Amino acid sequence: MLTDRFLRDRRGVSLEAGERARLEAAISETKTVDARKIIARAGEWLDQSTLLVEGIMSRYLDDRNGLRQLVAIHLPGDFVDLHAYPLKRLDHDVGTMTPATIAIVPHVELDAITEQMPELTRKLWFATLLDAAIHRAWLFRLGRLDAIGRVAHFFCETNVRLLSAGLSDGRQFNLGLTQADVAEICGLTTVHVNRVVRHLREEGLCIFRNGKVEILDAPKLARRGQFDPSYLYIDDPSSPPPPDQRPRR
Amino acid sequence: MLTDRFLRDRRGVSLEAGERARLEAAISETKTVDARKIIARAGEWLDQSTLLVEGIMSRYLDDRNGLRQLVAIHLPGDFVDLHAYPLKRLDHDVGTMTPATIAIVPHVELDAITEQMPELTRKLWFATLLDAAIHRAWLFRLGRLDAIGRVAHFFCETNVRLLSAGLSDGRQFNLGLTQADVAEICGLTTVHVNRVVRHLREEGLCIFRNGKVEILDAPKLARRGQFDPSYLYIDDPSSPPPPDQRPRR
DNA sequence: GTTTGCGATTAACCTCGATCATCACGATTC
DNA sequence: GAATCGTGATGATCGAGGTTAATCGCAAAC
Numbered sequence: 001m002l003t004d005r006f007l008r009d010r011r012g013v014s015l016e017a018g019e020r021a022r023l024e025a026a027i028s029e030t031k032t033v034d035a036r037k038i039i040a041r042a043g044e045w046l047d048q049s050t051l052l053v054e055g056i057m058s059r060y061l062d063d064r065n066g067l068r069q070l071v072a073i074h075l076p077g078d079f080v081d082l083h084a085y086p087l088k089r090l091d092h093d094v095g096t097m098t099p100a101t102i103a104i105v106p107h108v109e110l111d112a113i114t115e116q117m118p119e120l121t122r123k124l125w126f127a128t129l130l131d132a133a134i135h136r137a138w139l140f141r142l143g144r145l146d147a148i149g150r151v152a153h154f155f156c157e158t159n160v161r162l163l164s165a166g167l168s169d170g171r172q173f174n175l176g177l178t179q180a181d182v183a184e185i186c187g188l189t190t191v192h193v194n195r196v197v198r199h200l201r202e203e204g205l206c207i208f209r210n211g212k213v214e215i216l217d218a219p220k221l222a223r224r225g226q227f228d229p230s231y232l233y234i235d236d237p238s239s240p241p242p243p244d245q246r247p248r249r
Numbered sequence: 250m251l252t253d254r255f256l257r258d259r260r261g262v263s264l265e266a267g268e269r270a271r272l273e274a275a276i277s278e279t280k281t282v283d284a285r286k287i288i289a290r291a292g293e294w295l296d297q298s299t300l301l302v303e304g305i306m307s308r309y310l311d312d313r314n315g316l317r318q319l320v321a322i323h324l325p326g327d328f329v330d331l332h333a334y335p336l337k338r339l340d341h342d343v344g345t346m347t348p349a350t351i352a353i354v355p356h357v358e359l360d361a362i363t364e365q366m367p368e369l370t371r372k373l374w375f376a377t378l379l380d381a382a383i384h385r386a387w388l389f390r391l392g393r394l395d396a397i398g399r400v401a402h403f404f405c406e407t408n409v410r411l412l413s414a415g416l417s418d419g420r421q422f423n424l425g426l427t428q429a430d431v432a433e434i435c436g437l438t439t440v441h442v443n444r445v446v447r448h449l450r451e452e453g454l455c456i457f458r459n460g461k462v463e464i465l466d467a468p469k470l471a472r473r474g475q476f477d478p479s480y481l482y483i484d485d486p487s488s489p490p491p492p493d494q495r496p497r498r
Numbered sequence: 499g500t501t502t503g504c505g506a507t508t509a510a511c512c513t514c515g516a517t518c519a520t521c522a523c524g525a526t527t528c
Numbered sequence: 529g530a531a532t533c534g535t536g537a538t539g540a541t542c543g544a545g546g547t548t549a550a551t552c553g554c555a556a557a558c
Contacts, residue, residue: 118370
């Protein structure tokens with residue numbers, strides 16, 4: 001199903017069968033889009049949102065000189081611009097990075113869901129806040145890490161996200177991004193990303209070639225990027241479960 | 250009322266009288282908190298959220314060396330950690346920067362609201378996504394602006410936000426932050442923030458002294474920080490209104 | 499009046515990453 | 529086959545901002 005990967009392995013908020021069916025029914029159409037196409041522009045009024053089925057998409061802000069800062073990348077299973085539902089108007093552009101398959105969900109369908117299914121509504125809300133949590137990790141990356149740490153952190157994050165989408169084996173994954181893309185994500189120049197990539201390779205941490213990432217030493221890479229995956233809210237039996245009783249304070 | 254400033258002047262999502270009353274009724278208690286106190290820690294399971302009535306609060310991530318990256322600052326009227334309602338567990342710490350008055354909203358009350366009031370639910374959702382939009386602006390700041398631009402952008406943003414909260418006259422406002430705080434926000438060192446502040450003063454853009462900001466040349470300051478307030482979604486008669494009919498694509 | 503301590507300020511030095519330039523390689527295209 | 533273009537690789541140079549450290553102003557505490 002198109003929504004199979006949506007909120008997969010997210011503790012406490014994975015969809016029930018009925019919820020998944022309801023969301024699936026809300027899809028008005030699916031289509032394929034070429035790489036490097038703009039799906040929605042900043043300031044546009046939107047009446048639909050985009051669920052990413054296949055491929056990689058991004059959200060970005062332009063600066064005055066035509067340079068871009070990516071604020072998010074989206075992987076299969078992500079409800080890319082669900083936040084356009086409450087916001088109605090976006091503050092940034094949304095586009096594809098690779099060829100992509102997307103499913104369209106009209107906002108009138110989401111109106112119906114919010115009227116009738118409060119539990120599913122909370123899960124959709126959760127999905128948008130997960131994006132916000134990733135924004136925060138990216139803020140940490142840009143504000144507190146050096147160039148090597150930023151790229152290391154990005155690779156770690158993407159590995160974990162793709163793993164939960166079933167698109168990485170935990171050691172190797174295909175990203176389809178260029179060094180220039182990584183530069184726009186990490187707030188660096190392509191030249192310096194190239195040097196960072198070489199450094200990571202020479203240190204035996206990971207190899208980035210032809211858009212593919214091979215992680216050689218995951219613990220060391222995570223340490224270098226100060227990466228802790230808890231902000232991704234992925235179901236992990238080894239982390240402490242929610243308290244039986246809601247905690248009081 | 251305690252919620253008077255919440256979603257004030259936000260086009261299309263300002264609260265109706267009944268909604269405001271319902272939210273007000275959801276408040277279980279209010280309290281005052283000293284400056285520099287932690288309200289919630291990363292990883293904690295929460296069953297309540299915090300509405301900021303007076304004072305300034307922040308959210309931040311710690312790095313390995315004990316340095317912090319602020320990911321948000323909150324002003325009176327902000328529902329600081331409303332995102333804890335869908336997320337249940339935070340990925341960051343929440344604390345006060347100045348002495349503050351806060352109102353507590355138990356999540357069980359929010360359960361009731363999401364069951365009974367879908368329109369108000371969408372507005373609460375909107376409020377959390379507004380925070381995400383501000384995260385994105387901060388990402389732009391850290392990724393694409395130099396030190397002077399970052400501080401200029403931050404002052405512009407804060408001025409607009411305080412203006413809509415009725416706490417700035419558009420030219421001057423009291424922030425109660427130190428240069429070290431600004432450094433943690435802008436991903437700089439205190440030493441360099443000091444240099445930037447001097448530069449902004451000498452260029453006649455703005456004066457930052459004793460936690461107070463005086464804006465001398467708002468247009469120039471905005472240009473220097475590439476600041477465009479549309480991401481704050483504040484009601485502004487001069488910006489284009491939503492289309493009468495929902496747009497189709 | 500002295501002490502303490504926080505915050506602001508300034509200087510000296512150095513490093514990381516930007517900038518500019520060139521070159522290699524492969525895939526298209528004509 | 530030549531030309532073009534996107535992507536990656538690498539060297540030389542430079543400057544913004546980090547680091548370290550010293551000093552100052554001022555308010556609170558004693």
